Amino acid sequence: MKQNFTVRQGALDGVEAFLSVAEHRSFRKAAAQLGVTPSAMSQAIRTLEARVGAALFIRTTRSVGLTEAGDRFLSRAKPAFEELVAASEVARDLGQRPAGLLRLAVPRAVVPIVLEPLIASFCADYPEVEVEIAASEEMVDLATAGFDAGVRMGQFIAADMVAVRLTPPFRFIIVGSPAYLARCGRPERPDDLRHHACLRLRRSNGAIALWSLNDSNRAIEIAVSGPLIANDFPTMLGAAVEGVGLAQVPAPIATGLVKAGKLVQVLEPFAPMGPGVFLYYPGHRQLMPKLRAFIDHVKARSNAGNKARTRRSPIVS
Missing domain, CATH: 3.40.190.290 (D-Maltodextrin-Binding Protein; domain 2)
Structure with missing residues (x-):
């Protein structure tokens, strides 16, 4: 049997148009709300009705009403669509500013020496980010285990990871x-x-x-x-x-x-x-603002430490 490798048309196609028409009881007002033409709105509803397999609206020249199928569809679709909109807003918010839970997989030995001062200053600078440190010697798969980044000695970091130095060699x-x-x-x-x-x-x-x-x-x-x-x-x-x-x-x-x-x-x-200790993370995905903020914080602290060490070092002629 031949497999279908195409993506199925979305089950949500036309749902927003349906909810708008159901709210306004008007194709014209719904079209104006969504910024499309009345004919495009009518086509979206016809396509949805064909996919559902039932008429959702009763149309006359003067009014638009819901069929029994449309009324039942509305009772289930409206709260579900509102939840999807809310979920999108939450995800968008996390994608626009440093916030949420930042999970780090680290070995126990580096926590008091490297991470404690770093985490303290980061939490002070970014109060909307919660930091979770999972102290373990296991070499975890960051993506599978749900971690944003890890900390390891350089020789144990896979070549496909992006590494940011935390300590000198x-x-x-x-x-x-x-x-x-x-x-x-x-x-x-x-x-x-x-x-x-x-x-x-x-x-x-x-x-x-x-x-x-x-x-x-x-x-x-x-x-x-x-x-x-x-x-x-x-x-x-x-x-x-x-x-x-x-x-x-x-x-x-x-x-x-x-x-x-x-x-x-x-x-x-x-x-x-x-080689020293590094922060590492997968390089094939877009960085969330919380991780980008942590990386920038690490680099800023590292640069400040390097300048301090340079000032303390004697000049050799």
């Missing part, structure tokens, strides 16, 4: 507690890690991540072992603070603990550089 550092290092010693070379308790990360695809290092500008990966496997960096970091073992984590989330003396960085010369 940063190193992945290896840290351990003073107590652990006093008990087990300090590794001096990457091969020493094979004799240490190393906390490991299970990725959302089920694989356990290897530890990446940079040895004399050569990228290497090491399969380590240890007593704990976690699916997010904050859990690994907390275990490292408690002396369970060494952890390899993004430098920004460990900086405060290192400064406080709760963690010590080891194998500093071998720490690899990562």
Whole structure:
């Protein structure tokens, strides 16, 4: 059987014309309201009646009235059409100004460091936008899960996404507690890690991540072992603070603990550089104003941060 690949003529064709004629009881007045000719109005009604399969109006030279079918059609069509008009107005409103619910899928580790200050300033600037943060390590499909955008480290973002930088590139550092290092010693070379308790990360695809290092500008990966496997960096970091073992984590989330003396960085010369954290979103659709406003806010904050870092940097001649 041959399939029909054409779009069916809309079931709503002629409904607005019908409602206008039913309201005014006049084809001429209805035509004036909708800005069409009386003959075009009559044709729209005839087409609708043919599609419905029943006469909807009783026409005389002096008046227009509803048939029983027309009266029943009016009782159901009017509230439904009003709901459609209201739905269109709501959608149009969201398409014209930053408002509504902005849903972001983000990993837990970036929430306190990257997103909290950013979200605070964004909410202050755009009070009509509600921000929902779904903190998870899962690599979700934004469209299927109903998210407007996501936040991830650059190496995990698909090539068909548009990415906006949230942080500068940063190193992945290896840290351990003073107590652990006093008990087990300090590794001096990457091969020493094979004799240490190393906390490991299970990725959302089920694989356990290897530890990446940079040895004399050569990228290497090491399969380590240890007593704990976690699916997010904050859990690994907390275990490292408690002396369970060494952890390899993004430098920004460990900086405060290192400064406080709760963690010590080891194998500093071998720490690899990562691309940083990015906001990402599908690039094949028109951006809603709420997401466009958030992207512009991110860029403005990033530019301000870059200028501040430039002012603090010494001039090298």
